[in-house]
Amino acid sequence: MEEGFLFKDVFNPQLVANMGQNLKAVWPSFDEVSFQNQIVPNLVDLSLSERSHLICEALYTHLPSEYKKAIDILLSSFNQTVEKLETTGFDGFYYMPIARYVSIYGLDEGDFETSMKALVEITKRFTSEDAIRSFIRKYPKQSFEYFYKWSADENVHVRRLVSEGTRPRLPWSSVLREFIVDPSPVLELLEELKEDPDLYVRRSVANNLNDIAKDHPQLVVKRLKNWQSINNKGTQWIITHASRTLLKQGLPEVLDLLGYPADVKISVENFMLNKAECKMGEEIEFVFQIVSKAKEEQNLMIDFVIHYMKANGKTAPKVFKLSKKKMPAKGTLILKKKLSFKAITTRKYYEGLHEIEIQVNGKRYGMREFQLKK
Incomplete structure (x- = not known):
């Protein structure tokens, strides 16, 4: 990393040029020069989020007005999916403005399935955890139908999207107030992932439960007690990691659950x-x-x-x-x-x-x- 590098600099002229070239390669009508001119002169004074939104707006300006056609072009321009859990450097941020594009311009009812397809492909390369929340708010029932299907997906990033995208208090994202009021739908969904083979997913499940515990401690305690009898090391790890907030609150039933009795002498x-x-x-x-x-x-x-x-x-x-x-x-x-x-x-x-x-x-x-x- 170069000296003086700022986090927002992941969105730089080179990234914009690469995106323009990739789009023109699959859609020759794309005006990559105009695309760069709309973005590059305005990057300097913008934050990370503002730069992402600027690129998103430029995509909207330069791609076809028909959403499905625009998505086909974007998906065709993608590179191969990330097979490993670890991503390298900041490469994945390339897809952040594209996820934002989907969350803003793909909310019409007729575009729902197209948007779900796009977010799955994005999350395999970066993450769609923030973008998916727009669809949860507008189409909760339909979104959860997809979540239950994705919870059994062979791709670890797709499974993680289920648990991370539904976190009521996801960092750097707006809260899902409906799940702060009633987290029951999320708790039932996490049942599908409680024995996931990958720590990457289990950590997300635990963080989701920890979010819920801040508003509904007894609901989470009840869920963790139900999981205590499951003979799975991964599930038992979730129980411990999900109890962080509950332990700090000193709830006797949680301490006892983890082997720290309240009546210590x-x-x-x-x-x-x-x-x-x-x-x-x-x-x-x-x-x-x-x-x-x-x-x-x-x-x-x-x-x-x-x-x-x-x-x-x-x-x-x-x-x-x-x-x-x-x-x-x-x-x-x-x-x-x-x-x-x-x-x-x-x-x-x-x-x-x-x-x-x-x-x-x-x-x-x-x-x-x-x-x-x-």
């Missing part, structure tokens, strides 16, 4: 911070001791909770994973952790009183305070 002692004040950009360290009160070995899931000061002057808790341990009978465990308050893009820090708690198998122990200052 321990005490947390000698919980100390190395200083009472921490400046922005510095670190603070805490240490604590876990003492077993049981006569048998215990499984411990050890987390810590930071109550961050927010802009409104109130604190909000954030749970972080720390360690999983097998605690011997009457054993003692000492743990320490450094917390950095260096500036990061994913969190903004505010001055004021912060608090730290230890969480073991969902139960919180002790609380220590420190001041964060400029």
Whole structure:
């Protein structure tokens, strides 16, 4: 990767030229010079998404107005499908504007099947997880009929489209509010993929369940309990990975499901911070001791909770994973952790009183305070 490369630079003059050449090769009437002139002079100040949309609009301008004919040209210009799970570099982003084209201009009822065919071919090379959501909203019943068929597809990317495209809170995409209100259709669909042979798909299934758990924890708990009896290592991996949000919430039934009983017999002692004040950009360290009160070995899931000061002057808790341990009978465990308050893009820090708690198998122990200052 060249020095100074920005993510948005995946859409560059060379990509536009390649797309124009590929389209002209299968449809000689395509005006590749005009296509490039509509795009290239306007790329510089645009974001990744804006560049993708600009290319999408240029495709609409230069392809036939008849949607089915335009799709035939686009599909004919595609290269071979990606057979492996891993994609190389940023090559797949070539198809992002084409997926957008389908999601915008292929929504007429008479074009539905053509669009589904196109999105399958795109997802084999990049992903159609964002584009498919337009069709879920407009044609939920018809879309799910395709999803059930695709869940048994031999291509791993097509199967993953089923679980990833239906995520209620898919990152970098608009939410599917209907599934935030009632995720039942998605939960039933994920049943078809719970024993998928590929981790690529199973990870997507787990992420979908984790999304749903943020709004309907008990529905997800019930589903995971039903899957607990399935003798399949992949399914059991999904159960663990799908429980991330539920574990941070400390739900006793989930902890018990994963072998971390809520009635653990321990005490947390000698919980100390190395200083009472921490400046922005510095670190603070805490240490604590876990003492077993049981006569048998215990499984411990050890987390810590930071109550961050927010802009409104109130604190909000954030749970972080720390360690999983097998605690011997009457054993003692000492743990320490450094917390950095260096500036990061994913969190903004505010001055004021912060608090730290230890969480073991969902139960919180002790609380220590420190001041964060400029």
